[in-house]
Amino acid sequence: MLYYQLVQELNMLKEAHLYRQLPGPLESASGSRVVVGGREMLLLSSNNYLGADQSPPC
Amino acid sequence: MKCCFFLQTITSGLTNHPRVKAAAIEAIEKWGTGSGGSRLTTGNFRLHRQLEERLARFKGTEDAVVFNTGYMANLGTVSALVTRGDLVVSDELNHASIIDGCRLSRATVKVYRHKDLAHLRNILSAERAACRRCLIVTDGVFSMDGDVAPLPELLDLAEEFQALLMVDDAHATGVLGKKGAGTVEYFGLEGRGIIQMGTLSKALGAEGGYVAGDAALIDYLRNRARSFIFSTALSPPVIAAAMAALDVLEEEPHLLTQLHANVQFLYQGLKEMGFQVLPTESAVIPLMVGDARQALALSAKLAERGVLVPAIRPPTVPEGTSRLRITVMATHTPEDLQWALDAFRQAGERLGFF
Numbered sequence: 001m002l003y004y005q006l007v008q009e010l011n012m013l014k015e016a017h018l019y020r021q022l023p024g025p026l027e028s029a030s031g032s033r034v035v036v037g038g039r040e041m042l043l044l045s046s047n048n049y050l051g052a053d054q055s056p057p058c
Numbered sequence: 059m060k061c062c063f064f065l066q067t068i069t070s071g072l073t074n075h076p077r078v079k080a081a082a083i084e085a086i087e088k089w090g091t092g093s094g095g096s097r098l099t100t101g102n103f104r105l106h107r108q109l110e111e112r113l114a115r116f117k118g119t120e121d122a123v124v125f126n127t128g129y130m131a132n133l134g135t136v137s138a139l140v141t142r143g144d145l146v147v148s149d150e151l152n153h154a155s156i157i158d159g160c161r162l163s164r165a166t167v168k169v170y171r172h173k174d175l176a177h178l179r180n181i182l183s184a185e186r187a188a189c190r191r192c193l194i195v196t197d198g199v200f201s202m203d204g205d206v207a208p209l210p211e212l213l214d215l216a217e218e219f220q221a222l223l224m225v226d227d228a229h230a231t232g233v234l235g236k237k238g239a240g241t242v243e244y245f246g247l248e249g250r251g252i253i254q255m256g257t258l259s260k261a262l263g264a265e266g267g268y269v270a271g272d273a274a275l276i277d278y279l280r281n282r283a284r285s286f287i288f289s290t291a292l293s294p295p296v297i298a299a300a301m302a303a304l305d306v307l308e309e310e311p312h313l314l315t316q317l318h319a320n321v322q323f324l325y326q327g328l329k330e331m332g333f334q335v336l337p338t339e340s341a342v343i344p345l346m347v348g349d350a351r352q353a354l355a356l357s358a359k360l361a362e363r364g365v366l367v368p369a370i371r372p373p374t375v376p377e378g379t380s381r382l383r384i385t386v387m388a389t390h391t392p393e394d395l396q397w398a399l400d401a402f403r404q405a406g407e408r409l410g411f412f
Contacts, residue, residue, distance in 0.1 A: 002222070002251045003274040005191060010278055020281050022097060025104040029294075030094035047290065048094030 072232075072263030078302045082264075085298030093291035098280070101291030109297050110268070112304055116239055117256075117270035118248035123279050124268045124297075126289050128228050128257035129155040131267030133162060134283030135255060136195060139222060140165035145189035147181055149173065149196045151203065153226055156195055165193075172200075175211050182219045192221035198241035199229035202375050202383055204342030206234070209245045213252065224253035232261020233341050238307050238314050262307070264300035266292050317341055317388040320395060324386055327399040332412030343384040352409070353380035359405035365398050 013019040028035040034043045072078050085105070095101035106124060113122040125131035136159030140146045144165040148156060151172045160167040168185060170178040178194070186192055194216050196207040209225060216223035227240035235243030238261070242252050251272060258266040269279060279286060307313065325343050328335045334346040347353040353369035360367055360382075371380045386395075406412055 003272060003278070006278040007274050010274070010281060013281060020098050020287075022102050022107065022280065023099070025102050025107055026100075027104055029088065029090035030092065030100065030103075031090070043094075043100060046094040046100045048092055 072261065072303045072306060075263065075303070075306055077306055078263055078299050081302035082295035082299040085294040089294035089298075091295065092293050095291065096287065096289060097291045098287060103291070103294060103297070105294055105297045105301075106291060109301050112301055113256075113268050114270055116237070116304060116308075117242065117254050118239065119254065119270040120273040121276035122268050122270035123276050123283075123286060124258075124266055124292065125283070125286055126266055126292055128226075128255070128259065128267035129158075130285035130289065131255050131257070131269055132156050132226060133159045134285030135224065135253070135269050135279060136160055136193065137162040137284070138279055138282035139163075139224075139253075140191055140193045143189060144191040144193070145185050145221075146193045146195060147178060147185075147221075148194075149200075149207070151200050152195065152197050153201060153228070156197070156226060160195075165189075173205070173208055175208065175215065178212075178215060182215060182221070186219045186221070192219060193224060194221050195224045196226070197229070198225045198227040199234065199340040199342065201229050201342065202370055202381070203336060203344055204229075204338035204340045205336070206230070206241060206244070206339045209241050209247060209252070213247060213250060222253060223251075224255060227254055227256040228260060228267075229340055229342060231256040232307055232314075233317065234339070237311075258296075258300040258303075262300050262303040264303060265296045266300065313388040317386065320386045320388065320390050323392075324384065324395050324398065327395070328384075328402060331399070331403055331406065333402065333406060341385050341387075343386065345382040345384055347380050347382065348378055350380040353382060355409055356405055356411070357382060359408055360401055363401035363404060365401045 024036045026034050026036060030046055030048050032043055033040055089103060093101035093103060110122045110124055114120060125134060132155035136156060140163045142164045146160050146163060146165045147168045147170060148160055149172055150169050168181045170181055194212060196212060198207055213223055225241055230240040232238045234240055237243060240256060242248055242254055254270045256268055258264040321341055325335055325338060336344045347356060350371040353371060357367055357369040367382045367384055369380060370383045
């Protein structure tokens with residue numbers, strides 16, 4: 001199989017709890033509160049430190 | 059003064075398409091201007107995945123992953139796929155980002171003469187057995203020459219020597235194939251495991267690069283391609299613009315037809331005039347000059363007449379092959395092209411080209 005070695009390497013990552021998958025996508029703009037999976041959540045891990053990409057909340 | 063642009067990587071004119079602009083503006087209103095984090099942490103918007111799924115469908119693959127630039131896609135992918143103890147074999151005219159990816163990988167790098175399959179076979183015969191993994195990498199359309207890689211023959215060699223095959227379709231996407239999906243579609247090689255790299259910044263009028271391929275490959279790149287992992291995700295308007303451009307490409311197939319008609323018109327006109335233009339299968343028409351000073355002079359004369367085509371000189375192209383790299387857009391009108399031909403004729407006559 002073409003990607004046998006790659007899959008093996010991924011399996012090793014999974015066993016070591018180092019495998020990464022894309023997280024549940026944001027369903028809102030990246031403000032201090034975001035919507036993920038239909039739930040509003042407080043975002044405490046963005047690099048958008050000043051929130052400068054957003055117009056001020058109405 | 060009327061001014062016309064003939065060195066463009068935006069071959070379909072989509073950066074100014076009303077639908078593409080509207081999608082970007084709407085995305086800013088809805089999602090903001092930035093993504094705020096990397097894809098694997100907090101910068102993964104639903105938009106990003108939608109674009110990746112869309113690209114995979116367009117390219118006929120299981121999945122795709124978007125990088126911030128084409129340069130980063132090549133750098134991240136080549137350096138993730140091969141490392142010390144592996145072999146990467148690269149066409150001598152491949153783009154700088156592939157060359158840099160090879161350097162970064164720490165794999166053994168061998169370069170084969172441009173599209174020389176016998177040379178490639180010799181290298182594989184001599185080197186393959188000693189290496190764990192092997193990657194053959196090529197531009198799909200060579201950016202400074204406009205010619206197309208012999209993908210079916212490269213795939214045969216890749217299969218024979220159990221190598222991965224990667225194609226950089228930066229200048230083929232939106233140009234080659236019935237749908238404009240690039241060299242894999244052009245040669246009918248879908249489903250054969252070719253790693254298809256491409257960009258969103260040329261025919262698609264946005265920004266960014268991507269790799270489309272088998273699900274396992276893409277999963278691997280998300281875990282191993284450092285330029286993907288350690289970059290802030292592209293901003294929402296860029297992603298939305300790329301998606302809208304794909305819609306336009308799908309729904310307005312006349313753009314592709316028009317592009318190729320325009321290429322043929324300009325190519326024939328320049329050839330009949332007596333310029334040395336290389337035969338092209340893409341949107342790139344190389345007008346060979348040879349001498350760097352002469353190339354600059356021709357470019358300057360054209361500029362006086364309002365036609366913008368910068369001269370391409372070493373080290374971008376080999377010594378003695380300075381040229382004007384002309385690229386045609388689908389949105390150039392017959393009047394634009396005739397006007398350009400007149401300017402080329404006047405400039406060529408003044409400089410003694412014919």
